[in-house]
Amino acid sequence: MLNFETRTGPDLGSGAPAYPANGVPEWYRDAKLGFFVHWGLYSVPAWAVQHGEGVNIPAEDAYAWHQYAEWYANTVRIAGSPTWEHHQQVYGPGTSYEDLADQWDASSFDADAFVGELMGAGAKYVIPTTKHHEGFCLWNTGTTSFNSVARGPRRDLIGEFHDAVRRAGARFGVYYSGALDWHVSDFPPIESDTDLFRFRRNDEHFARYAAAQLEELVQRFSPDVLWNDIEWPDGGKGGEDFAVASLLARYFGAVPDGVINDRWGVPYHGFLTREYRDIPDILDAPWESTRGLGYSFGFNRAEDERHSLSGAELIRMLVDVVSKNGNLLINVGPAADGTIPELQLAAMRAMGSWLRENGSAVYGTRPWIRFGEPVGAPVRYTSSAEGVHVHALDPAVGELVLPHELTGRAARWADGSDAQAEASADGARVLRIPDALRAAPVAVATVA
Numbered sequence: 001m002l003n004f005e006t007r008t009g010p011d012l013g014s015g016a017p018a019y020p021a022n023g024v025p026e027w028y029r030d031a032k033l034g035f036f037v038h039w040g041l042y043s044v045p046a047w048a049v050q051h052g053e054g055v056n057i058p059a060e061d062a063y064a065w066h067q068y069a070e071w072y073a074n075t076v077r078i079a080g081s082p083t084w085e086h087h088q089q090v091y092g093p094g095t096s097y098e099d100l101a102d103q104w105d106a107s108s109f110d111a112d113a114f115v116g117e118l119m120g121a122g123a124k125y126v127i128p129t130t131k132h133h134e135g136f137c138l139w140n141t142g143t144t145s146f147n148s149v150a151r152g153p154r155r156d157l158i159g160e161f162h163d164a165v166r167r168a169g170a171r172f173g174v175y176y177s178g179a180l181d182w183h184v185s186d187f188p189p190i191e192s193d194t195d196l197f198r199f200r201r202n203d204e205h206f207a208r209y210a211a212a213q214l215e216e217l218v219q220r221f222s223p224d225v226l227w228n229d230i231e232w233p234d235g236g237k238g239g240e241d242f243a244v245a246s247l248l249a250r251y252f253g254a255v256p257d258g259v260i261n262d263r264w265g266v267p268y269h270g271f272l273t274r275e276y277r278d279i280p281d282i283l284d285a286p287w288e289s290t291r292g293l294g295y296s297f298g299f300n301r302a303e304d305e306r307h308s309l310s311g312a313e314l315i316r317m318l319v320d321v322v323s324k325n326g327n328l329l330i331n332v333g334p335a336a337d338g339t340i341p342e343l344q345l346a347a348m349r350a351m352g353s354w355l356r357e358n359g360s361a362v363y364g365t366r367p368w369i370r371f372g373e374p375v376g377a378p379v380r381y382t383s384s385a386e387g388v389h390v391h392a393l394d395p396a397v398g399e400l401v402l403p404h405e406l407t408g409r410a411a412r413w414a415d416g417s418d419a420q421a422e423a424s425a426d427g428a429r430v431l432r433i434p435d436a437l438r439a440a441p442v443a444v445a446t447v448a
Contacts, residue, residue, distance in 0.1 A: 005262040017245035019268035031124035036331035038297035070298035077189040104152030109338025111164035121348035122355040125171035135183025173225025207236025231265030290329040299333035311350020312441035323371040323380035361389035387448040395443035
């Protein structure tokens with residue numbers, strides 16, 4: 001997957017605007033866990049070709065066999081692709097992707113119940129997709145009739161999300177597709193990473209259109225996070241009032257403790273994003289790992305338990321990311337009707353249960369002097385005012401070897417009980433993991 005923080009064109013020379021100097025706020029660094037919600041018109045077909053172990057897709061076919069169901073509007077235009085074939089079989093040759101807007105029934109969506117599941121899973125912030133690359137807006141926008149109030153659900157879905165998240169006491173963010181909008185573009189389908197940056201509008205008219213939509217979102221929802229995707233149109237990167245530098249200045253004026261990501265295509269960014277990536281070590285800059293519970297962000301009805309993270313895998317991923325100075329932005333992909341599929345709920349609820357016992361070793365922590373150990377049983381470290389939290393990723397082995405930096409210090413398990421230590425043959429300090437914790441996804445000892 002691409003890193004976006006290095007893409008900062010075009011070179012405007014002496015005409016380059018001044019950007020805000022806001023950093024990454026402490027509330028964001030403390031939060032550790034957020035939830036993406038990819039829900040849109042693509043949730044009606046809810047289909048992408050299966051990916052995963054044993055599936056070998058040549059690089060040149062990656063876009064025709066795209067793993068993301070939310071890319072359906074692009075993939076369906078690649079003649080002969082699996083998505084094209086699926087669309088012909090299910091909807092027929094006379095039905096366009098945009099025709100599906102009138103088939104979208106979201107009548108089962110209960111914002112408070114939905115957000116309640118996210119909060120129960122441990123969410124500290126929630127970021128729904130307000131407009132993905134397809135261009136369908138999920139709020140009551142004045143910029144286009146291609147939206148969820150005028151068609152399909154006939155509801156202001158982002159307004160409902162926002163109100164429920166605020167009632168729940170969590171931070172609210174918005175995802176917005178800045179430089180890709182297939183509804184108001186006339187380009188061939190994207191079939192490569194090169195096309196991703198070539199087949200998009202960079203003109204001033206589109207930059208003004210995008211700016212008007214982002215202004216609406218900021219004015220209506222005062223989002224704590226502005227999560228832009230696939231950069232910003234080049235026609236809006238100058239010093240004009242509608243350009244991104246001015247937009248961000250007004251945003252921070254309205255939300256002083258807000259934060260942005262790195263996908264704007266300008267020299268300024270907030271936290272780094274890493275999508276479906278394993279990061280090998282601690283990153284000095286605040287960053288965010290993001291991915292779906294399966295191989296797609298949008299719901300893919302073709303996936304089953306073989307393609308989706310279990311609760312234990314999700315918990316271990318969270319601990320790994322936090323130990324390396326990151327936040328985890330895990331995605332939920334609802335069905336079109338607004339319900340969370342059971343396979344996703346199971347993993348979410350398992351993580352929430354674990355966090356209720358071990359949250360103090362995750363929330364508000366910072367990296368220790370290293371994230372883990374190169375040899376021996378897998379462990380991860382986090383630190384806080386309580387001490388160093390040692391996360392055993394495989395409690396079934398029955399013991400946890402403490403690093404030499406922590407010898408001679410008291411240790412306790414998450415339930416408050418003392419951790420009994422023994423000396424190994426080579427003098428290392430070994431904690432015996434209690435029987436009750438050996439079946440847990442991760443067992444945590446805190447060394448004060």
